[in-house]
Amino acid sequence: MTSTLAAVAARYRRPMTLGNAVLDIHPTAMVAGITALIVVGLVSAGWVAPLVVSVLFVVIAFLAGRGRSYLGTILKLWLAVGLILFVLRALLVKGQTVLVPLGPIAITREGIQDGLRFSIAVMAICGGVTLFFAIVSMRRLMLALERIGVSPRVSYVILASFQAITDLGATARVVLDAQKARGIEAEGNVFVRARAFFPVLAPVFLTAMSATEERAIALDARAFNNPGRHTSLLDLKTWTGVDTALVAVAAAMVAAAVAGGVLGWF
Amino acid sequence: MVLAALKGVGFTYAYAEHPALVDVDLQLEEGLLHGIVGLNSSGKTTLCSLIRGVIPHFHQGDLTGEVTILGRPLLEWDAAELSRTIGCVFDNPFTQISGIRDSVFEEIAIGLENLGVPRTDMIDRVERVVEQLGIEAIVEKNPNELSGGQRQKVAFASIVAMDAPVVVIDEPTSQLDPEASEAVFEIIDGLKAQGKSIVLAEHKIDLLAQYADTVTVMHAGTVVMSGPTRDVVGSDEFGSYGVVAPEVTELGRRLAAAGRPLDRLPITRGEAFDEISARMRSTHAH
């Protein structure tokens, strides 16, 4: 059931809320929190700490209600990126304790250690970055940036890019299908496929470029080029006690981790 | 006050060999709906771009003659003032949607955000405009998923929300079906009722004759006819510039040619209805 206009307007009058405590954390506080976790995960040697942090990220994702999609993405990343990083290192890093000789190369214990450490450390970073973008939408991130004075043009470029990727991708797919229907082969050897590619691209890209002129005029009509101060319809939830607490805890964790690393606690 | 006054205006685009406007003399009054008609390269769009100030701020070229908008020379207006004073809507519904907002409500608010309108006022104005244009049903939808006709309505809403006293509209219905075209003209009529000055370039002469106060005919870059709608559309000269007269006017002419002229040459369906009903009543009375 669609809300009435008055209900919609009323919703915009209230401060923005996403209905979940984790999602409502201010983007800046979220950056602090996730960065702190990554630092803690990486500052110790070995692969256990980054693994724990990666699992923690999954837990946070579920708390935010984005668990399922996050888990799907992160598992794919582990397979596509982490596994390759690990395998290559395990096989190729030179070490002393040979476990499995394979001709000119050998799997060594050092190789496995190095592989585990490097790949899981990288995956911890990946996990953190992916988590951030799973929780904070581009729109809210841009809003937070505009609040601290970043130009609305920057947010336009970023947000318009995402939309352009979608739009241009859809157009390209339509043209590619039309080419296939016309009998231009998209299967076969490399050269045949390459020949299918080029006639598709140039017209699609040219049309997109020509449209920018009209788009520029249309946005200019909406005072896009106005030099004065911009206001915002969406009211990003103001900084709360939760955010401050999170930043404080994050800072403390980083300090402790760095001190611990320096003092040799681990 | 005079909305726009052009004296001896000529314009050639920077990349072009032939001028788009040649020796244009035109005067348009405030508070009226001015229709501009003509064939495709007659200079309609260039004229609209000029009045809106898109030329010279956006399209560069060789501009001669005097152009005065709302009493001030065009070249003295700066871009920000122009976007506050003169709104513009054009024919492509797809390039007028910004693509950076998730709901129609937010999309309409973009102009107000850029103008620095405070939030509470902004929300009130968007609400009013949504009601005024009757687009409540799509107010929460993602603008990137709307049809062409819906997008055009949102484009109108975005400009109307900015509440500029003048609106220049360039062929808004060219990519729309008849139903959506009628809806757009109703929106334009609503703007006229609010007292705005409107310049409207159009091909759909039937709808234009119904709503416009004046009609200007352009041909080969110059103004060949300009005046109250009835005088221009009803005149014999009208058809000689490649522009087709309204259906009902054609009907009136054919009746006259058959020796049975109506009392008055109709230019709108309403007038045709009245004239023909009166004729049928008088015929039956015999």
Added chain:
Amino acid sequence: MASSRFATFMRGYGRLTIFMIPIGIAINFVGGQIALLLKLPIYLDSIGTILVGATCGGLPGALVGLVSNAINSITSPPTFAFAVLNVAFGLLAGYFGRIGVFRVWWKTLLSSLAFAFIGGFCGALITIWVFGGLAVGGGAIVVGALTAMGMDLNTANFVAQMPMDVLDKVPTVLIVYAIIKGIPRRLLVKLPLGWVYLGQPNPRAKKSVAATAAS
């Protein structure tokens, strides 16, 4: 009210450039997607960077490269280590554009070597410095295979990266050349480097008074 530095920076590039940047970014992505879709063994993900660099200038091109890389890094953070390469593509494309390289097909073809050098040679350097020679993706597997056959790791990186990049950049620059050839005049006059492709002299070099209104 003071405008931000970014706004002031963009103003020097005319009104159209800021709208070309998202298109350039999209072209990068769509090029890459189509290459994957057609299972071509090349990336084709820098077409937009070089195109915007060649038509709007080195800095806008670099921005396209940087943002494209950043967006890719969201789903694959190791990519971010190579951001400087994408920036370099944009800057170089701007320089080449200004001196008219993309007006002539054989100069365009030669330019692919310069781009491939950056992508291949510097890319290998970064792989070695940041990832110890073993990064991700198909390239890494090739490197791994070469090393397994006895080649030194560092050499393997160069041997793997450079030919692949040449194979990628040749079609890339040719596509850019074809697209620029197809840009209508009315659009070229509005692009910062459009004068190159219209065969006009550099407008900034002239000290004459502007004939048209400044914005």
